[in-house]
Amino acid sequence: MRQQKSPPARASLRSHAAATVTSLTLRPLTSVIPANRPGILVARRIVATTLALTSPRLPGSRIVPVDRSTRRGPSVRGEWVRGPKARRNDAVILYIHGSGYAICSARTHRGITTRLSEATGLPVFACDYRLAPSHQFPAAADDVRAAYSWLLSEGHDPDRIVVAGDSAGGHLAVDLALQLLREGATPPAALVLLSPLVDPTLELARACAEVRPDPMAPMSVVERLLDLYFADADLAAPRLTFTFDDVSGFPPTLIQAGGREFLRGDAEALATALDVSGAHCELEVWPGQMHVFQALLRVVPEAVPALASASDFIVAELDAAERRSSFSVVESA
Incomplete structure (x- = not known):
């Protein structure tokens, strides 16, 4: 097990400046974009351009597209990084991007995925799931499950797969692990969740925003985006508002959140729930940081x-999972 590192005691001056600039520019801009198809297309262009500037992929990285789309039902699409x-x-x-189930893609998150690959030495499969408003719940979750099943079919054992995701991608990652456990299947070796969405009713998020608004994301925008995906789904269903009472063996989980973001409460609630369930969970709250600050590599x-x-x-x-597997082989012999 790693020696756990702690976030700094206070935010840097540059991150404070980035938060101020974001609150004066991107926040008011996104708040006036309508939550319809033309508005979503505009939002996608704005976010893609912003992330290309603030979070470019590492030079020299290799990207291989994957497209095993089907006309109906879940599809495997994305890219090897x-x-x-x-x-x-x-x-x-397996990386699952966020942005309200409607905005981003594997391409927009290459700043994160290339750096995770470089630092770990591992290939990353960045999943491109179907997006709202064209596709509603559970389309994204079904595509993530299809991607995981495809990795298994390609010869990757569950204890050699780590699932990572940010924001809505964090919600999809937890859903994947819970569904596998409830079906009696083997979950991935670990989860890494960056600013994860946990409560789709947004009650926890609203409470955080009332204390201190997130510099990046107005709650009205977040609500409109989630409505596009969840539509008439029952937000109290176990698959959406997570419960852990009926499962054991949830994967070890790292949760990172920003100290001034609207999903800080979600991150803390998930960490508490996992601790109560007996799962290993590490929570890092980075002071003064915005939502998914890890994507702002050039400015934060x-x-x-x-x-x-x-x-x-x-x-x-992954090392711990390998040791456990080796120990089990020795014991069985």
């Missing part, structure tokens, strides 16, 4: 050490 010096093939990271100094901490966790948990 390898950092410039990533050479390992003994395990894989804390993004780099946060991803380094996540990478250390991945390597440590």
Whole structure:
């Protein structure tokens, strides 16, 4: 197990400046974009351009597209990502992007995925699930499950897969692990969740926003995006509002959240629930940081050490899983 690192005691001056600029520019801009198809297309362009500037992929990284789309039902789409010096093939990271089930893609998150690959030495499969408003719940979750099943069919054992995700991708990652456990299937070796959505009713998020609004995401925008995906779904259902009473063996989990983001309460609630269930969980709350600050690599100094901490966790948990597997083989012999 890794020696757990702690976030800094206070935010850097550059991250404070980034938060101020974001609250004066991106926040008011996104608040006036309508939550319809033309508005979503505009939002996708804005976010893609912003992330290309603030979180570019590492030079020298290798990207291989994957498209096994079907006309109906779940599809496997995304891209294989390898950092410039990533050479390992003994395990894989399944990455699930966020942004309200409607905005981002594997491409927009190459800043994160190339750096996770480089730091761990592992290939990353970044999943492109179907997006709202064209596709509603449970389309995204079904595509994530299809991606996980595809990795198994490609020869990757569950204890050699780590699932990582940010924001809505964090919700999809937890859903995947719970569904596997409830079906009696083997879950991944570990989860890494960056600013995860946990409560789709947004009650926890509203409570955080009332105390201190997130510089990046107005609650009205978040609500409109989630409505596009969840539509008429029962938000109290176990698959959406998570419960852990009926499962055991939930994977070791690292949760990172920003100290001034709207999903801080979600992160803390999930960490508490996992602790109560007996699962191993590490929670890192980074002071003064915005939602998914790890994606702001050129403007927020804390993004780099946060991803380094996540990478250390991945390597440590894969090593621990390998030791457990070796011990089981010895015992059975």
